[in-house]
Amino acid sequence: MIKLSKMTDYGVVIMSEMARLPERTMTAPDVSLYTGLPVPTAAKILRVLAKSPFLTSQRGAHGGYQLSRKPADISIAEIIRAIEGPVAVTSCVDESGDDCAVEERCPMRGGWEKINRALNAALEEVTLADMCLDTEKLNSGQRTPNAGVPSPLSLSGVK
Amino acid sequence: MIKLSKMTDYGVVIMSEMARLPERTMTAPDVSLYTGLPVPTAAKILRVLAKSPFLTSQRGAHGGYQLSRKPADISIAEIIRAIEGPVAVTSCVDESGDDCAVEERCPMRGGWEKINRALNAALEEVTLADMCLDTEKLNSGQRTPNAGVPSPLSLSGVK
DNA sequence: TTGAAATAAGACTGAATTGGTACGATATAG
């Protein structure tokens, strides 16, 4: 089973949750409340995500985190890259690849690159907006801002 | 960095090496010689791979492993599945998915499924033959069967 | 100017996964 780390999984969940109220500035405890994640964990992930261009942080009193782009303009690929680094299958293909014994002449390079291109394209194509689409339907809109109603735990399964 | 485990990586390397002499029956020590992997490790992976339809094993004296299909008919997806199980990104989507709190109504399911379909398609499309293609070129053909010349370590990088 | 609120950054720990090895059992050819 190829799976991404829980941290990455959580990252996507957090971003999806924030995308439902794109204008609002949320603190780490807020996010914890909405996602069910422990506060320190949520804080840790937000910290990492805030280094990316799609999430800004505001320090000090009344600070917090806010999306700096519309959900439709934030791809899943970006979120994963923010937490895991470049997306590639097989360490052979990563940027720092000075580990591979045969380097440029690696016979398998071509095959893996094809696979990686397809994966990246798929991740690039799916946006945060796509992820929340069904959510909107389920709740049939009308979600008042600041309602403070925690969503049902929308964490991906823990394995 | 999404990466597959070393074992899977090794598995692909082993299969690629075997694909260069598709008719030959190879023992674990043979494979070790060709790939540079320690014998016990090679044996372990071969054992696992042999449970799949594309690799058969013969026990006893003069036994060993042999491809049961042409390299062009063995996809990378099959090899990865043999070692890691079903290929899916996010544990949420795996078959046993009774872990996910919201199950069928998971708002993100749609997005992840799209991503997984693309990944699987890419893996399905690349075959062992594709992987070895460049190798043939590098050695400019004329590889006598049973030559016993170990290829240069074609392991993917270790990270 | 001072205090409270909030994030930033990094160290640290316990647990889970993984890579790798070893050993005994089983099967086959000669």
Added chain:
DNA sequence: CTATATCGTACCAATTCAGTCTTATTTCAA
């Protein structure tokens, strides 16, 4: 019957990962 293989399982060491805690640093407001 013996030598040569795979098969299956159990095991250990090392790495990685999730999660927590502690200590700055920044900002708003009284």
